Amino acid sequence: xxxxxxxxxxxxxxxxxxxxxxxxxxxxxxxxxxxxxxxxxxxxxxxxxxxxxxxxxxxxxxxxxxxxxxxxxxxxxxxxxxxxxxxxxxxxxxxxxxxxxxxxxxxxxxxxxxxxxxxxxxxxxxxxxxxxxxxxxxxxxxxxxxxxxxxxxxxxxxxxxxxxxxxxxxxxxxxxxxxxxxxxxxxxxxxxxxxxxxxxxxxxxxxxxxxxxxxxxxxxxxxxxxxxxxxxxxxxxxxxxxxxxxxxxxxxxxxxxxxxxxxxxxxxxxxxxxxxxxxxxxxxxxxxxx
Amino acid sequence: xxxxxxxxxxxxxxxxxxxxxxxxxxxxxxxxxxxxxxxxxxxxxxxxxxxxxxxxxxxxxxxxxxxxxxxxxxxxxxxxxxxxxxxxxxxxxxxxxxxxxxxxxxxxxxxxxxxxxxxxxxxxxxxxxxxxxxxxxxxxxxxxxxxxxxxxxxxxxxxxxxxxxxxxxxx
Numbered sequence: 001x002x003x004x005x006x007x008x009x010x011x012x013x014x015x016x017x018x019x020x021x022x023x024x025x026x027x028x029x030x031x032x033x034x035x036x037x038x039x040x041x042x043x044x045x046x047x048x049x050x051x052x053x054x055x056x057x058x059x060x061x062x063x064x065x066x067x068x069x070x071x072x073x074x075x076x077x078x079x080x081x082x083x084x085x086x087x088x089x090x091x092x093x094x095x096x097x098x099x100x101x102x103x104x105x106x107x108x109x110x111x112x113x114x115x116x117x118x119x120x121x122x123x124x125x126x127x128x129x130x131x132x133x134x135x136x137x138x139x140x141x142x143x144x145x146x147x148x149x150x151x152x153x154x155x156x157x158x159x160x161x162x163x164x165x166x167x168x169x170x171x172x173x174x175x176x177x178x179x180x181x182x183x184x185x186x187x188x189x190x191x192x193x194x195x196x197x198x199x200x201x202x203x204x205x206x207x208x209x210x211x212x213x214x215x216x217x218x219x220x221x222x223x224x225x226x227x228x229x230x231x232x233x234x235x236x237x238x239x240x241x242x243x244x245x246x247x248x249x250x251x252x253x254x255x256x257x258x259x260x261x262x263x264x265x266x267x268x269x270x271x272x273x274x275x276x277x278x279x280x281x282x283x284x285x286x287x288x289x290x
Numbered sequence: 291x292x293x294x295x296x297x298x299x300x301x302x303x304x305x306x307x308x309x310x311x312x313x314x315x316x317x318x319x320x321x322x323x324x325x326x327x328x329x330x331x332x333x334x335x336x337x338x339x340x341x342x343x344x345x346x347x348x349x350x351x352x353x354x355x356x357x358x359x360x361x362x363x364x365x366x367x368x369x370x371x372x373x374x375x376x377x378x379x380x381x382x383x384x385x386x387x388x389x390x391x392x393x394x395x396x397x398x399x400x401x402x403x404x405x406x407x408x409x410x411x412x413x414x415x416x417x418x419x420x421x422x423x424x425x426x427x428x429x430x431x432x433x434x435x436x437x438x439x440x441x442x443x444x445x446x447x448x449x450x451x452x453x454x455x456x457x458x459x460x461x
Contacts, residue, residue, distance in 0.1 A: 164322055167299060167361065168354025168446075207301060215357070215423065242301040246359055249422045269304050275420055282424060 149184055153191040156180065157201045157209075165208040173205070174212050181216055189213075189224040196232060206232070207243025214247025226251060230259040238269050245272070249279045254287035292367045293336040294377075294395065295343070296412065297350055298323040300361040303418055316413045324409050331397040331405070334382075334389070336364060346393055348433040349386030351426045355446035360426055365416035370397060373407050385443035386433065431456045 160173045181188045192209065195201055210232055213225045229251065232244035241263070248256045260280050267273040302319040311317060324331060334346045351360050370377055375397050382394030397408070421429070430453045433439040441457070444450040 168351065168356055168358040170355050170446075204301075211358070238304050238306060239301045242304070246422070249359070249424065252424060269306060271300070271304050271418065275300070278420070279422065282422065 149180070149187060150191055152180060153188065153195060157195055157205060160202075160205050163204065165204065171208075174208065177209055177212055178216060181213075181218065181221060185218070185220050186224050189221050189228065193224075193228045193231070196228065203235075203237040203239040206235075206237075207239045210240065210243035210247040211250065212247075214250030222251070222253070226253055226255060230256060233259060233263045234266075238272060241267070241269075242272060242275070245276055245279055249282060252282065252286050254283045254290070257283050257287070292338060293340070293364050294367050294370070294397075295334040295336050295346055296323070296331070296363050296365070298361050298363045298418065300418055300420055303363070303413060316410045320409050320413050321406070324405055326400055326405065329398070329400045330378075331400060331408075333395050333397055335367075335379075335393045335395050342389075342393060344429055345386060345389050345433070345438065347421055347426070348429040348439060349382065349384040349389035349393075351421075351430055352386060352433070352439045352444045352449075353384040354449065357423050357427055357446075357449050357452050359423055360421045361418065362421075363412050363416040363418045365412045369408065369411045369415070373404050373411070375400065375404055375408060385439045385445065388438060427452060427456060 156173070156176055162171055162173055165171055165173070177192075181192075192213075196206055196209075210229060214229060216225065225247075229244050229247040232240055233248065235241050235244065245260075245263075248260060257280065260276060260283065264273055264276045264280065267276060298320070299322070302322050306317075308317060334350075336343055336346060347360055347362070350362075351358075367377065369375075376399050378396045378398050380394055380396045382390035384390055400408075430439065430444065430449075434441045434444075434453055434457060441450060441453060444453060
């Protein structure tokens with residue numbers, strides 16, 4: 001078995017970050033989950049989205065720490081136990097739904113984006129259907145379309161020859177970046193995340209992209225962009241951290257607060273830490289106004 | 291003593307430890323924000339009490355295509371006189387007419403060496419600040435409400451639309 005590190009992705013209501021590891025055995029129906037729960041008491045089945053390894057959440061049932069008053073009876077029954085999940089199931093529920101057994105339900109997707117061809121074969125053989133990437137409103141089911149998008153994103157980052165991006169100016173890079181996100185939504189963000197977290201992209205280009213990621217007004221990709229900005233604020237590069245900070249400030253979502261607090265504690269560049277504290281204050285003020 | 295403001299990009303000025311940098315040197319990245327034209331560098335005059343700072347920031351922001359953070363460095367004008375750099379009062383070119391008339395300056399007759407010395411002085415003793423997107427928008431809305439920046443003169447279409455939207459929603 002190979003273990004893949006992943007996080008839990010909620011189809012509805014944002015993201016729940018529970019670091020866990022998933023192992024898939026192509027020869028059996030079994031998927032094992034090894035995890036360190038942050039929020040959930042138990043984590044049943046399913047895997048989560050992992051931007052680095054490009055694995056996408058299947059489905060799962062998560063038991064929340066305490067019963068919530070908003071929990072209500074489910075519309076359908078889940079299948080699965082603590083160590084197995086079933087590929088190919090597309091369970092969608094609302095946060096707060098419960099099974100008949102009283103477990104709180106969160107939703108997930110069933111698409112898998114494997115890391116390499118071997119994984120593709122493994123998953124496809126088991127699932128018995130074509131592996132595809134899906135997002136909440138736009139589905140790229142044609143692998144050639146996905147490959148085209150992949151090439152477009154790669155080209156965008158690799159061929160950008162601008163050394164200096166002026167604040168307040170729309171460059172051809174930022175124009176194309178915004179256009180591809182506008183057209184391809186979360187699929188584009190996934191690929192951007194892949195390149196950021198795995199690729200060898202120039203730091204000034206990443207920084208510029210992160211600023212624009214925060215400025216885009218697109219509800220569908222909001223959570224994903226929030227996540228990516230939060231990852232990049234941990235970058236080794238001060239330029240990338242600065243770009244991520246500006247993106248977080250532009251997005252102005254108080255959900256970034258915990259990530260930012262953690263970044264402040266780790267930040268060694270005093271000037272940047274001061275800027276982080278300023279953005280933290282902005283987010284806290286925003287939270288109070290809501 | 292009056293102050294000078296130069297628009298910069300803060301990411302180029304963060305102080306980091308570079309093992310290859312000699313003690314009396316500054317890194318090269320700050321020079322990217324010191325582009326001259328005909329050996330002159332555009333700056334803005336800021337009063338001692340910084341009473342016009344918001345107006346100058348709004349003026350610069352209104353002259354851009356899109357809403358963005360605005361980073362700047364403020365330094366003492368004595369730095370210029372100490373380096374033999376001439377300061378000339380020249381009209382600005384932003385939608386803020388009052389700022390254009392009263393607060394724009396050109397640092398003239400800059401040699402490469404003087405430019406480097408100026409950059410080093412700003413790097414070592416200047417104050418670097420950032421106004422985030424949200425604050426910039428707030429300044430533009432305030433300036434438009436006050437009439438100091440006519441909304442129709444804001445340069446970028448998307449920027450103008452954001453200001454209009456904010457004004458409609460009550461600022």
